[in-house]
Amino acid sequence: MRPDGVIAAIATAWGESAIAVVRLSGEGSVEIADKIFHGKSGKSLSEIPARRMALGVVADSNGPVVDEVLAVRFEEGRSYTGEESVEIHCHGGIAAVQRCLELLLDAGARLALPGEFTKRAFLSGRIDLAQAEAVLGVIRSKSDAALLSASRSLQGELSSRVRGLMDALTAFRAELEARMDYPEELDGQENSEISDGLEKLSMAASGLAGRCRAGLMLSSGVRAVILGRPNVGKSALLNALTGEQRAIVTAIPGTTRDTVTASAVWRGMALEFVDTAGIREARDEIEGIGITRSLAAMEGADIRLVVIDSAEGMTAGDAEIISKAIEGDAGGAPPKKPTILVLNKSDLLTQAGPGTAYAAMRPQMTSTVGVKGIRTSALTGDGIEALKDSIFELALGNVPAEEGYAATERMASALSEAASLIGDAKAAVQRADGIDAAGSLLAEASVSIAALLGADATEELLDAIFSKFCVGK
Ligand SMILES: Nc1nc2c(ncn2[C@@H]2O[C@H](COP(=O)(O)OP(=O)(O)O)[C@@H](O)[C@H]2O)c(=O)[nH]1
Numbered sequence: 001m002r003p004d005g006v007i008a009a010i011a012t013a014w015g016e017s018a019i020a021v022v023r024l025s026g027e028g029s030v031e032i033a034d035k036i037f038h039g040k041s042g043k044s045l046s047e048i049p050a051r052r053m054a055l056g057v058v059a060d061s062n063g064p065v066v067d068e069v070l071a072v073r074f075e076e077g078r079s080y081t082g083e084e085s086v087e088i089h090c091h092g093g094i095a096a097v098q099r100c101l102e103l104l105l106d107a108g109a110r111l112a113l114p115g116e117f118t119k120r121a122f123l124s125g126r127i128d129l130a131q132a133e134a135v136l137g138v139i140r141s142k143s144d145a146a147l148l149s150a151s152r153s154l155q156g157e158l159s160s161r162v163r164g165l166m167d168a169l170t171a172f173r174a175e176l177e178a179r180m181d182y183p184e185e186l187d188g189q190e191n192s193e194i195s196d197g198l199e200k201l202s203m204a205a206s207g208l209a210g211r212c213r214a215g216l217m218l219s220s221g222v223r224a225v226i227l228g229r230p231n232v233g234k235s236a237l238l239n240a241l242t243g244e245q246r247a248i249v250t251a252i253p254g255t256t257r258d259t260v261t262a263s264a265v266w267r268g269m270a271l272e273f274v275d276t277a278g279i280r281e282a283r284d285e286i287e288g289i290g291i292t293r294s295l296a297a298m299e300g301a302d303i304r305l306v307v308i309d310s311a312e313g314m315t316a317g318d319a320e321i322i323s324k325a326i327e328g329d330a331g332g333a334p335p336k337k338p339t340i341l342v343l344n345k346s347d348l349l350t351q352a353g354p355g356t357a358y359a360a361m362r363p364q365m366t367s368t369v370g371v372k373g374i375r376t377s378a379l380t381g382d383g384i385e386a387l388k389d390s391i392f393e394l395a396l397g398n399v400p401a402e403e404g405y406a407a408t409e410r411m412a413s414a415l416s417e418a419a420s421l422i423g424d425a426k427a428a429v430q431r432a433d434g435i436d437a438a439g440s441l442l443a444e445a446s447v448s449i450a451a452l453l454g455a456d457a458t459e460e461l462l463d464a465i466f467s468k469f470c471v472g473k
């Protein structure tokens with residue numbers, strides 16, 4: 001996995017602009033740049049101090065001047081990649097910068113692969129994998145909150161917390177190992193000490209996992225699916241939530257046959273809403289296909305909104321959809337995916353007399369454990385902002401927006417997995433013969449945490465991560 005050769009790429013966006021930057025990285029970058037860069041002072045780049053911009057021209061060995069440019073070199077250990085590097089700042093536009101890149105390739109550089117500069121920063125040990133992925137987060141951030149969480153990860157705040165977790169885990173494993181030699185001497189007191197320690201570690205890991213998931217939601221957005229019987233106002237809600245007239249709203253049940261998607265930004269978070277065909281016994285083939293799609297959309301969503309017509313009250317059909325959405329609530333287990341019960345058409349309620357149907361629904365609502373109810377009117381706009389607030393908060397899972405870390409699914413899962421392995425280890429310790437089992441569970445937990453930072457990362461994993469970057473980053 002040693003980097004080979006000097007790589008070059010255009011680092012700025014394609015198109016007309018004031019300046020465009022070509023960058024080079026790898027041992028020998030300055031030598032290659034000097035073949036095409038001629039300083040106005042008569043000095044070559046290698047004679048100009050590192051990190052100082054030098055004015056000059058880019059020209060072919062015997063050809064015409066391509067552009068007047070600024071060039072700067074970075075020494076090994078003091079650049080983005082950690083390698084010897086050069087940046088050439090050309091005038092913007094496509095032709096000059098493209099020609100400059102071609103000259104560098106002719107002079108011995110090779111075109112960089114997507115993310116190869118950042119990959120080299122990782123391979124040279126300048127940043128760990130969590131930070132490398134945060135670079136992607138910074139590039140992709142669409143809101144202030146997402147940008148903040150990405151830059152915190154990039155600055156290494158997440159990495160240092162993960163390292164702290166790793167150190168605590170390692171110390172714990174050593175202690176456990178020492179006790180393993182004399183298992184018969186473990187008394188109840190020591191056992192509960194170990195359990196307590198493991199409990200703390202597991203909480204720390206799941207806390208970090210939660211902050212990563214929150215950051216993930218901030219950067220990639222949340223998908224909420226709108227489910228319910230026909231005619232409860234799902235399409236009207238989609239329109240009210242996004243301020244667009246995307247979905248057709250009529251009084252005829254079964255109007256929506258296919259899923260319709262529209263988005264909005266709320267408190268800096270991208271919300272994507274999916275309106276679906278009403279769920280009931282299908283009256284024809286098209287409606288049947290629509291209903292199948294509704295259920296598929298439900299599976300793919302981060303959050304489920306089950307809409308009911310509060311003027312009608314809760315029907316058997318509603319109850320069936322609610323239990324589909326929260327999956328196996330029979331035992332009172334918390335819903336696998338956050339679900340919100342949307343009590344729509346609240347405007348009709350006030351006309352019919354204060355809250356009679358709503359009051360009738362209450363006992364059923366409280367029995368649906370863990371589901372939050374929000375009253376809305378798609379007609380008057382009442383409760384629409386409160387609904388978006390609830391989605392925002394549920395998506396962050398109780399983590400304040402300013403505490404999220406930019407992370408990828410890979411990182412969040414690695415931390416959740418470590419948390420559950422440590423939890424299993426705690427359960428094992430409580431069994432008489434469990435110390436051995438606990439030791440190997442904790443070893444597995446260390447492997448997932450180490451993978452997060454990129455220790456022992458395979459070439460396939462690195463390729464999968466860095467191919468998501470653009471060329472030049
Ligand atoms: N009064 C009132 N009518 C609503 C509200 N939301 C939707 N509707 C009406 O209910 C009917 C069905 O709405 P629609 O959005 O097509 O329901 P869907 O089948 O669930 O998508 C339409 O006539 C809407 O105008 C609401 O909040 N209040």
Ligand SMILES: [Mg+2]
Binds near residue numbers: 234247248249277278
């Ligand atoms: Mg509809």
